[in-house]
Every structure is written in structure tokens, then in C-alpha cells.
Amino acid sequence: MTIEVIPVRGVPEVREGDDLTALLLEALGPGTLRDGDVLAVTQKAVSKAEGRLVPAPDGKEEWVARETRRVVARRDDLVIAETRHGLVCASAGVDESNVPAGMVTLLPEDPDASARVLREGIRSRTGAEVGVVVTDTFGRPWRRGLVDVAIGCAGIPAAVDLRGTPDSLGRTLEVTVVALADQVAAAAGLVTGKAGSIPAAVVRGITVDAPAGASRDLVRPPDEDLFRFGALEVISARRTVREFGPGKVPREALIRAVAAALTAPVPHGSRHPSRPWAWVLLESEPARRRYLHAMAEAWVRDLRADGIGEGVIERRLAGSDEVLGRAPVLAVPHLSLDRSDRYPDERRAQAEREMFLLATGAAVQSFMVALTAQGCGSAWLSSSLFCKDEAREAVDLGAGWLPMGTVAVGPLPGEPSSRPPVDPSANLHLR
Numbered sequence: 202m203t204i205e206v207i208p209v210r211g212v213p214e215v216r217e218g219d220d221l222t223a224l225l226l227e228a229l230g231p232g233t234l235r236d237g238d239v240l241a242v243t244q245k246a247v248s249k250a251e252g253r254l255v256p257a258p259d260g261k262e263e264w265v266a267r268e269t270r271r272v273v274a275r276r277d278d279l280v281i282a283e284t285r286h287g288l289v290c291a292s293a294g295v296d297e298s299n300v301p302a303g304m305v306t307l308l309p310e311d312p313d314a315s316a317r318v319l320r321e322g323i324r325s326r327t328g329a330e331v332g333v334v335v336t337d338t339f340g341r342p343w344r345r346g347l348v349d350v351a352i353g354c355a356g357i358p359a360a361v362d363l364r365g366t367p368d369s370l371g372r373t374l375e376v377t378v379v380a381l382a383d384q385v386a387a388a389a390g391l392v393t394g395k396a397g398s399i400p401a402a403v404v405r406g407i408t409v410d411a412p413a414g415a416s417r418d419l420v421r422p423p424d425e426d427l428f429r430f431g432a433l434e435v436i437s438a439r440r441t442v443r444e445f446g447p448g449k450v451p452r453e454a455l456i457r458a459v460a461a462a463l464t465a466p467v468p469h470g471s472r473h474p475s476r477p478w479a480w481v482l483l484e485s486e487p488a489r490r491r492y493l494h495a496m497a498e499a500w501v502r503d504l505r506a507d508g509i510g511e512g513v514i515e516r517r518l519a520g521s522d523e524v525l526g527r528a529p530v531l532a533v534p535h536l537s538l539d540r541s542d543r544y545p546d547e548r549r550a551q552a553e554r555e556m557f558l559l560a561t562g563a564a565v566q567s568f569m570v571a572l573t574a575q576g577c578g579s580a581w582l583s584s585s586l587f588c589k590d591e592a593r594e595a596v597d598l599g600a601g602w603l604p605m606g607t608v609a610v611g612p613l614p615g616e617p618s619s620r621p622p623v624d625p626s627a628n629l630h631l632r
Contacts, residue, residue, distance in 0.1 A: 202405060208392040209401035212246070221250040221597040222322035225401055234329040234536070239357055239404045240319070241389030244337040245299055245306055247401035253307040254300060261295045261305045267291035271616075275432025277566060281431070284308060287420035288352060290339050301549055309335065312353025313415040320355045332357030332413070336386040336393075342428065349390030351382035351416050357407070358382070359414040365572055381409060382576040423616065424576055424604075433460040433572045437620055439566075442578030443524045447609025450530045454575040455482055455610070462534070463569035465564035468556045469540060475555060477540050478564055491554045492533070493525055495595035499588030524580055526608035533585060533592065534569065536561045561605050569607065578613045 211228040215221060224488060225242070226234075234240070248254065257264055265453055269282040273289055282293040286308065294308035307314045316333040323331055335353030340346075351359065361384040363374050388403035421457060430438055459480045467476060483489045504514050541557055544550040569579045585592035585604035592604040 202408065204388065205403075206388050206392050206408065207403040207405065208399045209240075209403065210399060211253065212398075212400050214245045215249040215400065217249065217252040217254065219250045222319055222326065223244060225319075226326060227575065228401075231327075234323065234327055234331055234403065235405065237405075237407070238328045238329070239332040239385050239387055239407055240323070240401060241334045241336050241349075241393070241404055242316075242319065243393055244294075244308060244335055244352060245296070246307050246314070247312070247319075247335050248306045249311055251315065253309060254304055255307060257304060257305040258303050261292060261297055262370050265292045266305065268295055272431075272434055273429070273432055274347075281283050281492045286312065286352070287417065290337070294337065294352075297551040298328060300484050308337070308352065309524060313355065313417060314353075315414075316353035316355035330356070332385075332407075332452050334382050334385050334389070334575045335416075336389060341456070341577040349381075349386040349393070351386045351419065352415060354382045354416040354418075356413050357385070358409055358411040361409055361411045381407075381411075382416060383415075428578040429576070430574060436570055437623070438617070439570050439573040440578065440617055440620075441580045442611070442613065443460055443580050443609075445528060445578060445609075445615050446614040448529075448612045450577055450610050450612065451485075451575075452484070453576055454512070454572065455484075455530065456533070457575065458568045458571035458577075459532075462564040467544070468553075473538075473552070477537045478561065479535040479537070479598060479602055480568075480600065480632065481533040481535065483533065483596070484529075489525075489528075489531050492531060492592065493522070495591045496584055496588050497521075499591040503587065521582070524609050525584065525607060528580075528611045530610040532579075532608040532610055533556055533596055534561065534565055534568070534608070535593070535598060537601050539601055549591035558591045558605075565605065565608065572610060576613060578611055580609045582609065 209225060209228050212224050215224065219243070225240070231440040255264065259329055262426075263415060265280055265282065268284055269280070270285050271278060271283040273283055274281040280292055281289065284293050288294065288308070292632050296306050297304075300306055312335045316335050318333060320333040323329055334351045334355075335512045336349045336358070337352045338347045339350045341348065359380070361379040361381050362380060368372055368374055385404050385407065388404050392402045393399045459482075461479065462480065463476050483492055500518070502513055504517070536557060538557055541553045544553060569581065572579045584607040586606055589604055593600070593602055598602075
């Protein structure tokens with residue numbers, strides 16, 4: 202196979218409302234395009250023609266915020282964000298290069314649709330059956346430098362699935378899916394560049410026996426994304442989730458979350474390397490029901506003793522069951538104070554207990570953040586704090602363990618909305 206990459210020279214500056222197909226065909230000249238060619242067009246040209254060149258007199262930050270669906274990672278002024286297209290890139294694709302001062306370009310509203318419009322326009326005017334790729338320049342995790350990738354695709358496969366086919370030695374390929382559209386974009390990037398005023402290239406010689414696709418085929422779904430959050434962003438991404446989606450929570454995810462919880466600061470850790478916590482994971486329906494029933498009986502008894510009416514009691518039980526009763530897993534953290542130092546002075550003894558309680562809060566937070574990083578939702582409810590003995594007996598732990606509430610765990614019901622940046626100024630005191 203021989204691949205040619207042919208720059209499309211002589212395209213004038215693209216402006217809003219321009220017929221981009223006509224501009225490209227005029228620059229190419231009649232008869233240049235052949236069946237099977239792939240025309241790679243830069244995002245900047247497409248965005249300008251579609252009116253995605255916008256004013257930004259105060260800088261691009263406001264547009265970055267508008268175009269961001271989810272902040273993936275942030276460091277100083279650099280923001281890596283997921284756009285509504287599912288693309289993960291710097292500044293949500295907002296770009297100040299090759300545009301007038303005080304302006305920025307945004308990604309096309311629907312890059313796949315943009316590619317389809319160009320392809321259909323070329324076919325109707327020339328009869329040529331070509332593929333079209335809309336390209337943009339992305340950075341890459343783990344590697345320095347930029348490379349052009351496909352953000353829009355029409356008429357060619359975006360991805361070619363080779364799983365199940367033999368390699369050169371006859372072994373069956375198990376994980377190989379080739380990002381063909383990205384390969385085309387990268388090849389075109391060799392001649393378009395960032396400073397050459399060449400907005401398109403023809404890539405010739407590609408022969409692939411696979412159905413055409415769209416660039417969204419290349420977007421990794423959340424459940425396959427092992428690097429969905431930056432180190433700081435996963436903390437902000439943790440939410441109290443009171444409704445859960447269908448399915449189960451993988452036991453491996455729970456075990457990894459408990460392991461993360463056990464990394465929390467440990468009181469007297471240098472003297473006592475063992476952790477003062479036990480985590481009981483209630484996965485089976487009978488185990489969850491036994492635990493919830495024991496707590497409900499204790500709540501009702503105490504509420505009645507406090508003179509609370511039956512209607513209020515029923516509402517409180519129903520509210521608890523809305524979360525705890527529907528969660529696929531209930532995680533019950535327990536604390537042991539056996540390692541705490543004993544003091545005859547009550548003030549110091551109280552401080553010792555509080556130190557262990559603070560550490561337990563850190564452990565629970567780590568547990569829930571680890572669940573978030575693995576695509577699970579959680580809610581920490583006080584529940585067992587009001588009936589410690591009954592809750593502990595229901596999970597069959599010894600008398601030395603104190604249940605520290607209940608964490609309801611389950612699959613997320615959908616993609617959580619982006620949390621606005623938190624301004625800490627009202628809670629921050631610098632001395």
C-alpha cells in the first residue's frame with residue numbers, strides 16, 4: 202500500500218457563511234479528487250465557516266467554561282476538559298491561534314455532521330465518493346508534543362476492529378482496534394501544519410474493508426476510562442448520590458475502595474501499625490434487609506419514647522429506605538477505640554476519642570472518592586450512629602466495634618452534571 206498526502210493550497214481566508222465545499226474544490230481544481238480519497242479539513246476552517254469564531258475581549262476563560270461539560274484536570278492556567286461531544290482536550294477546544302486578536306474559535310457544534318455536509322457536497326458537485334475527516338490538534342497523556350486527531354468523520358471507518366483476526370504469526374488479536382480516522386488526521390497534519398495557511402489535505406491510497414463510521418466511535422465510554430479524573434478533580438467529582446442506576450457494584454471496586462480507606466491517617470500509627478477500622482460490605486439482599494430491619498426497630502422504639510408521632514416515624518423510615526433500601530451495596534465502617542490511649546483526665550480522654558473519629562471521617566472520604574474514581578456513586582448516612590448496638594449485632598461484629606454510619610453504594614444513574622468551581626475565600630483565613 203502506498204499513501205499519498207496532498208496539501209490543498211490556495212484556499213482563501215475562510216469567513217462565516219462561506220461555502221467551504223466550493224472553496225476547497227476550487228483550490229483543488231477539477232478532476233483532482235478520486236473515489237476512495239479522504240479529504241482532511243482542519244477544525245479551524247470548519248469552525249470559521251460555521252460561525253464559531255467568537256469575540257473574547259477578556260480572554261478565552263469564559264468560553265472555556267461555557268464549552269466545558271466536565272473538568273478532567275487542571276493545573277495553573279491549563280484546563281483539560283471534556284466537551285459536550287465527549288472529546289477530552291485542552292481548554293475544551295477553545296483556540297486563540299490563527300484568529301484575530303480578541304477572538305477565539307470554538308469546536309463545531311457537531312463535527313460529524315460537518316464532515317457529512319462536506320462529503321455530500323463533494324459528491325453532488327463532482328460525483329467523487331470520498332471520505333471526509335475534520336481534524337484538530339490535541340495533546341496526549343504520557344507523551345509530549347501535539348498531533349492531529351479526527352473530531353469529525355464521514356464516509357470512512359473511524360475505527361477498524363481487528364479483534365478476532367490473526368496477526369502475522371497466526372495468533373488471534375484480542376484488543377486491537379485501529380483508530381483509522383486519527384491516522385488519517387495525523388498524516389494530513391504533516392502538510393497542513395499550524396502556520397502554513399493550508400486548511401486541508403487529500404490522503405490517497407487508503408483501502409479498508411470495514412463499514413463507515415463517525416468520530417464518536419473513537420470516544421471512550423466512561424466505564425472503560427481508567428483515567429477519567431485528575432488527582433484533584435476526583436475529589437470534587439464525589440457527590441452524595443441518593444439514587445442509583447441499574448446493575449451491580451463490582452466486588453473488586455469495593456475492595457479497592459476499602460484499601461484506599463485504609464490509607465487514611467492513623468492515630469498512633471507508629472506504635473500501632475494495624476488499622477482501627479473494620480469495613481462490613483453487605484452485598485446480599487438478606488444481609489442488607491437484616492441490617493436495615495434491626496436499625497428500623499431501634500429507631501421506632503426510640504422515636505416513640507421521644508413522643509414522635511407515627512406519621513413522622515413512617516416518613517423518616519420511608520426516607521431512609523429510599524436510599525439505603527434501594528442501594529445495591531451497604532458499606533458499614535466500624536471504629537475500634539482499643540488502640541486509644543487511656544487518660545484519667547476526661548478532657549484528654551475526649552480529645553483522644555475525637556482524634557480517632559476525625560481519622561474515621563478521613564477514611565470514609567477516601568472510600569467514597571475511590572468509588573467515584575471507579576464510576577460508582579455513594580451516600581454516607583448517619584443511620585447506625587443512633588443504634589450502635591443493634592447495627593453492630595446485625596452485622597455480627599464484636600462489642601468493641603462502633604458503627605460509624607452507613608455508606609450506600611451503587612452505579613451512577615447517569616453522567617453527573619459539572620460542579621461549578623468552589624470559591625474558598627469565605628472559608629479561608631490566611632495569617
